Each structure stands twice: as structure tokens, then as C-alpha cells.
Amino acid sequence: MSSEPGAIQYGLRAVLINPLVLHAGLDPSGFIGEHTMIYSDECFHFSSEHVAQVISMTLPSLRQPENFWLLIETGDELLDHRQAVLHYQGARQTVLPGGDHGFSRWAEFLDEVLEFARLRTGEV
Structure with missing residues (x-):
């Protein structure tokens, strides 16, 4: 059994919302x-x-960065958004000013997230 997260192990797309990045220190x-x-x-x-x-x-450096999309707000009161921006270089990145750790703009991105993850099967 692989210890890699499923998105990496199976080559899936993933959207990372305000992820914790373990870094030195x-x-x-x-x-x-x-x-x-x-x-x-x-x-x-x-x-x-x-x-x-x-x-x-915690995701290692990305072998297939095109499969990942980082959504992050600079006003996250718990995590330093700059660590995620550096760690996920090469991935699609949306860095929004303000906000919070709860990612207050989630509703604005839901349709696009579903499309990116290839979960949208067509219009209802």
C-alpha cells in the first residue's frame, strides 16, 4: 500500500484550499x-x-503540478499563505487578498473547482 496521498498515487486532480505546509521550523x-x-x-x-x-x-513536491490547484487567501489567520505558494510552485495558483482560514470565497469557486477536478458531468 502506497503512503502517497491518493491524488498523487492515482494521478488525480486535487484542489488544495489553505493547505498546511510543513516546512523547516x-x-x-x-x-x-x-x-x-x-x-x-x-x-x-x-x-x-x-x-x-x-x-x-502533507504533499511532497509535486511530480505532476498540472493536477493541482492552490486556492488560498492572504488573510488566513492560522497559516502563512507564502509557504503554500512556494511549496506548490508549478501548480495552478489563485492567491486572493484578505479572507480567512475558512476560505470565505468558496462559493465563488465551486463551479470552477468541479470543472478542474473533472467532477462536472454536464448541465442539469
Whole structure:
């Protein structure tokens, strides 16, 4: 069984929305512990299992960058959009000013995302 994410393993197209990029100096194990959600007072525990999940979802450098589209907003309060722009060089990139980590402009891109991912089967 391959440890590569499915889009890479199977040559599929993928849209990356505000992705976390693990770079030198960012060790997700440093986040293990109790945290509070940013939009509520709900608490959660970030565990070593979560660290493993984050690492497993991190895409390596892209062998087929034409299969990837980075959608990112510069106002992301959690992630530095510049890391993703550098990491996903060669991929289609849409970098929008402002916004937030929830990607507030999602509705504007839904049709285009479906077309890019080849999920649109025709007009209804």
C-alpha cells in the first residue's frame, strides 16, 4: 500500500484550499496538548495521532503540478499563505487578498473547482 496521498498515487486532480505546509521550523508535535477552537470556546486535544495524520496528509513536491490547484487567501489567520505558494510552485495558483482560514470565497469557486477536478458531468 502506497503512503502517497491518493491524488498523487492515482494521478488525480486535487484542489488544495489553505493547505498546511510543513516546512523547516514547523514541527506539528509542538502543538500536542489542549487547545481552544478559534471560533468557539470548545476545547480539543491535539494528540500524537493527530501529528501523524498531519504528516501523512502533507504533499511532497509535486511530480505532476498540472493536477493541482492552490486556492488560498492572504488573510488566513492560522497559516502563512507564502509557504503554500512556494511549496506548490508549478501548480495552478489563485492567491486572493484578505479572507480567512475558512476560505470565505468558496462559493465563488465551486463551479470552477468541479470543472478542474473533472467532477462536472454536464448541465442539469
